[in-house]
Amino acid sequence: MKSTGKSVIAGNAAYVRPIDFKKGRVEMGHGGGGRMTMQLIDTLFLTAFDNDILRQMNDQACFSVPAGRMVMSTDSHVVSPLFFPGGDIGSLSVNGTINDVAMSGARPHYLSASFILEEGFPLSDLKRIVESMAKAAHSAGVPIITGDTKVVEKGKGDGVFITTTGVGSVPDGIHISSELARPGDKILLSGTLGDHGIAILSLRENLTFHTSVQSDTAALHELVASMIQAVPAIHVLRDPTRGGLATALNEIARQSGVGIKLREDKLPIHEQVRAACEFLGFDPLYVANEGKLIAICEPELADKLLQTMRASPLGRDAAIIGEVIADPHCFVQMETIFGGQRVVDWLSGEQLPRIC
Amino acid sequence: MKSTGKSVIAGNAAYVRPIDFKKGRVEMGHGGGGRMTMQLIDTLFLTAFDNDILRQMNDQACFSVPAGRMVMSTDSHVVSPLFFPGGDIGSLSVNGTINDVAMSGARPHYLSASFILEEGFPLSDLKRIVESMAKAAHSAGVPIITGDTKVVEKGKGDGVFITTTGVGSVPDGIHISSELARPGDKILLSGTLGDHGIAILSLRENLTFHTSVQSDTAALHELVASMIQAVPAIHVLRDPTRGGLATALNEIARQSGVGIKLREDKLPIHEQVRAACEFLGFDPLYVANEGKLIAICEPELADKLLQTMRASPLGRDAAIIGEVIADPHCFVQMETIFGGQRVVDWLSGEQLPRIC
Numbered sequence: 001m002k003s004t005g006k007s008v009i010a011g012n013a014a015y016v017r018p019i020d021f022k023k024g025r026v027e028m029g030h031g032g033g034g035r036m037t038m039q040l041i042d043t044l045f046l047t048a049f050d051n052d053i054l055r056q057m058n059d060q061a062c063f064s065v066p067a068g069r070m071v072m073s074t075d076s077h078v079v080s081p082l083f084f085p086g087g088d089i090g091s092l093s094v095n096g097t098i099n100d101v102a103m104s105g106a107r108p109h110y111l112s113a114s115f116i117l118e119e120g121f122p123l124s125d126l127k128r129i130v131e132s133m134a135k136a137a138h139s140a141g142v143p144i145i146t147g148d149t150k151v152v153e154k155g156k157g158d159g160v161f162i163t164t165t166g167v168g169s170v171p172d173g174i175h176i177s178s179e180l181a182r183p184g185d186k187i188l189l190s191g192t193l194g195d196h197g198i199a200i201l202s203l204r205e206n207l208t209f210h211t212s213v214q215s216d217t218a219a220l221h222e223l224v225a226s227m228i229q230a231v232p233a234i235h236v237l238r239d240p241t242r243g244g245l246a247t248a249l250n251e252i253a254r255q256s257g258v259g260i261k262l263r264e265d266k267l268p269i270h271e272q273v274r275a276a277c278e279f280l281g282f283d284p285l286y287v288a289n290e291g292k293l294i295a296i297c298e299p300e301l302a303d304k305l306l307q308t309m310r311a312s313p314l315g316r317d318a319a320i321i322g323e324v325i326a327d328p329h330c331f332v333q334m335e336t337i338f339g340g341q342r343v344v345d346w347l348s349g350e351q352l353p354r355i356c
Numbered sequence: 357m358k359s360t361g362k363s364v365i366a367g368n369a370a371y372v373r374p375i376d377f378k379k380g381r382v383e384m385g386h387g388g389g390g391r392m393t394m395q396l397i398d399t400l401f402l403t404a405f406d407n408d409i410l411r412q413m414n415d416q417a418c419f420s421v422p423a424g425r426m427v428m429s430t431d432s433h434v435v436s437p438l439f440f441p442g443g444d445i446g447s448l449s450v451n452g453t454i455n456d457v458a459m460s461g462a463r464p465h466y467l468s469a470s471f472i473l474e475e476g477f478p479l480s481d482l483k484r485i486v487e488s489m490a491k492a493a494h495s496a497g498v499p500i501i502t503g504d505t506k507v508v509e510k511g512k513g514d515g516v517f518i519t520t521t522g523v524g525s526v527p528d529g530i531h532i533s534s535e536l537a538r539p540g541d542k543i544l545l546s547g548t549l550g551d552h553g554i555a556i557l558s559l560r561e562n563l564t565f566h567t568s569v570q571s572d573t574a575a576l577h578e579l580v581a582s583m584i585q586a587v588p589a590i591h592v593l594r595d596p597t598r599g600g601l602a603t604a605l606n607e608i609a610r611q612s613g614v615g616i617k618l619r620e621d622k623l624p625i626h627e628q629v630r631a632a633c634e635f636l637g638f639d640p641l642y643v644a645n646e647g648k649l650i651a652i653c654e655p656e657l658a659d660k661l662l663q664t665m666r667a668s669p670l671g672r673d674a675a676i677i678g679e680v681i682a683d684p685h686c687f688v689q690m691e692t693i694f695g696g697q698r699v700v701d702w703l704s705g706e707q708l709p710r711i712c
Contacts, residue, residue: 012606012609012610012685012686012687012688012702027705027706028705028706028709029704029705029706031434031598031706031709031710032598032599032703032705032706032707032709033597033598033599033603033644033703034598034599034603034642034702034703034704034705034706034707035702035703035704035705036704036705036706037598037599038607038702056533056535057534057607057611058459058460058533058534059429059456059459059594059595060427060428060429060456060457060459060460060462060522061427061428061429062425062426062427062460062462062526062533063425063426063427063428064423064424064425064426065421065423065424065425065426066423067420067421067422067423068420068421069418069419069420069421070418070419070420070421070523071416071417071418071419072416072417072419072466072468072501072502072521072523073415073416073417073468073502074468074469074470074502074503074504074519074521075470075504076470076471076472076504076506076519077506078472078506078508100415100416101416103414103415103416104414104416104418106416106418110428112428112429112430112521113430114430114431114432114519114521115432116432116434116472116517116519145428146428146429146430147430148430148431148432148519149432150432150433150434150517150710151706151709152434152514152517152710153709153710155511156513156514157512157513157514158508158512158513161472161506161508161517163430163432163470163472163504163519163521165428165430165468165470165519165521166416167426167428167523170418177412177414177418178413178414179412238415239415241389242388242389242390242393243388243389243390243393247389247390250368251394251413253368254368255413286390288389329368330368331368332368346368346390346391346394347388347389347390347391348385348390348391348392349383349384349385349388349390349391349392350383350384350385350387350388350390350392350507351388351390353384353387353388353507353509354387354506354508354509
């Protein structure tokens with residue numbers, strides 16, 4: 001029942017004219033639920049995301065699960081600009097939700113994707129984004145099995161917003177959660193800080209600054225799978241996205257009721273990112289990452305976990321960056337390169353709007 | 357670890373000033389992922405949606421499931437205006453996704469909710485919407501267990517968009533899907549047509565027309581549960597939302613490879629809705645519903661199913677409105693009140709933009 005490419009179905013749902021993916025633009029009718037919506041689904045989404053469950057074309061997707069613990073995570077993506085060095089809103093929306101599911105130790109199974117399109121948005125850009133999503137989902141082995149498309153009038157949106165939701169299942173015996181950090185635990189980071197945020201900044205209007213830094217957007221579930229195989233007793237996993245490492249660690253400290261002590265000299269940061277941050281007045285601790293994770297475990301297991309992370313391409317720059325301490329105020333502190341101490345506070349306000 | 361109301365936490369995550377839910381407005385920082393985002397989550401979302409799973413405050417929610425078939429469904433809600441007679445975007449976004457899950461025969465278990473807020477949106481309106489969502493979720497017994505909040509600049513969104521995703525599990529022995537309609541089957545409709553669309557229209561700008569019609573937004577999962585208990589062999593369930601009854605029946609006809617014959621004299625339509633449609637030139641077959649369902653089953657079971665539906669408050673106006681016929685062209689036809697025949701085609705273009 002599925003059409004491909006520019007074919008036109010006879011009878012029920014005959015399409016008056018094929019969609020022009022070169023020069024065409026999103027029209028209100030693409031979100032009306034009628035013939036134009038069906039045509040867009042047929043020729044774009046079904047063709048790109050093609051899989052057995054999606055092809056059932058019910059208003060919901062049906063799949064089998066084993067008994068046990070499942071996780072669910074959702075994220076709306078409003079990144080601007082839509083295309084940036086190393087990725088686009090499509091790959092970001094797939095990888096971001098896969099990572100949120102994986103940070104519980106779960107194996108991600110399926111994604112849903114819901115689009116809010118702005119009238120007038122070029123269909124060629126939409127096609128490029130959808131194909132990028134499809135590629136990211138295929139490469140991660142996590143299919144997009146259901147979705148929705150809405151259209152808002154020109155000036156009531158901003159090109160395209162994508163909300164992805166993921167489900168996955170947690171292996172038996174794995175208990176990873178942000179309230180499980182304990183004093184004495186070591187804190188590991190899987191790689192360099194701030195690459196995504198600086199890649200986005202490099203494109204923002206009114207910035208004459210240019211760099212070759214690429215977004216680190218990547219799906220981390222295979223790295224996580226290898227980590228929990230080596231060290232099933234990991235206490236906490238978290239991906240430091242919006243608000244950066246500082247915010248993620250403050251959240252963990254607050255939820256676990258502990259303090260955290262970082263060592264600045266151990267933080268992996270690309271030279272270009274460090275230079276860009278100095279030039280622009282940004283602190284790399286607060287700049288967003290989209291392909292990095294924090295792991296916290298007992299000190300005796302930290303070296304084994306570190307070696308496992310470094311054996312993966314997505315963890316080759318991994319480092320032990322600090323430790324968990326007892327602190328009733330739940331502060332995150334950092335020993336600076338110069339031997340001083342500073343408090344690493346929550347992000348106040350908005351440093352980099354629409355980073356993801 | 358959760359603050360309530362206007363309390364201010366000491367130490368980690370101390371809030372500089374309480375959120376003003378009377379005169380305050382959404383700021384970019386509410387989507388920054390830092391202190392302001394955390395404060396909004398604490399004082400609004402956690403307080404309203406309060407449940408054990410959400411309170412874990414990980415980037416994903418963890419829950420137990422029995423082995424078997426699960427379903428997942430997602431919908432972005434962009435309805436305009438945000439508040440309308442009988443509901444608002446909050447209750448609509450909860451009920452709409454519960455219904456999409458339930459149309460597989462599944463019992464909905466959990467929802468996620470992701471918000472895209474426009475800078476400058478009144479926090480009092482956001483609070484009203486979130487509390488309406490919480491009330492709808494609580495009343496349906498389907499908790500909101502995880503979510504996300506993003507903020508876009510003024511003029512890049514339209515107040516608030518809400519994407520909800522639902523998961524549920526299908527009881528053993530239930531196989532309901534849009535490709536299972538068979539010639540001879542009877543088509544049942546749970547109640548009156550067009551109430552939601554006309555309620556929205558009554559508020560749209562530039563329309564001087566007024567009516568007392570209320571949106572029919574409602575969660576249908578309890579009705580579905582009683583229907584599948586009485587008639588486990590239901591072939592198809594579908595809620596005729598965007599594009600109305602005409603579009604839903606065309607989708608079913610196409611997916612099942614059958615034709616459909618409706619009887620106009622059997623269609624339940626409120627007098628006010630009929631009058632409004634005549635006045636405005638709308639066809640009630642294409643007007644959206646948010647609390648109605650189509651059921652298709654073998655003719656011998658139709659009376660039992662009809663009686664079961666009528667015994668529920670949400671199905672008291674249920675009627676048998678037509679039957680499935682053999683037709684290689686998969687057309688939907690209607691016998692009119694005057695004894696004529698007309699083809700009920702797909703919705704072309706956009707009749708009522710941003711209806712849900």
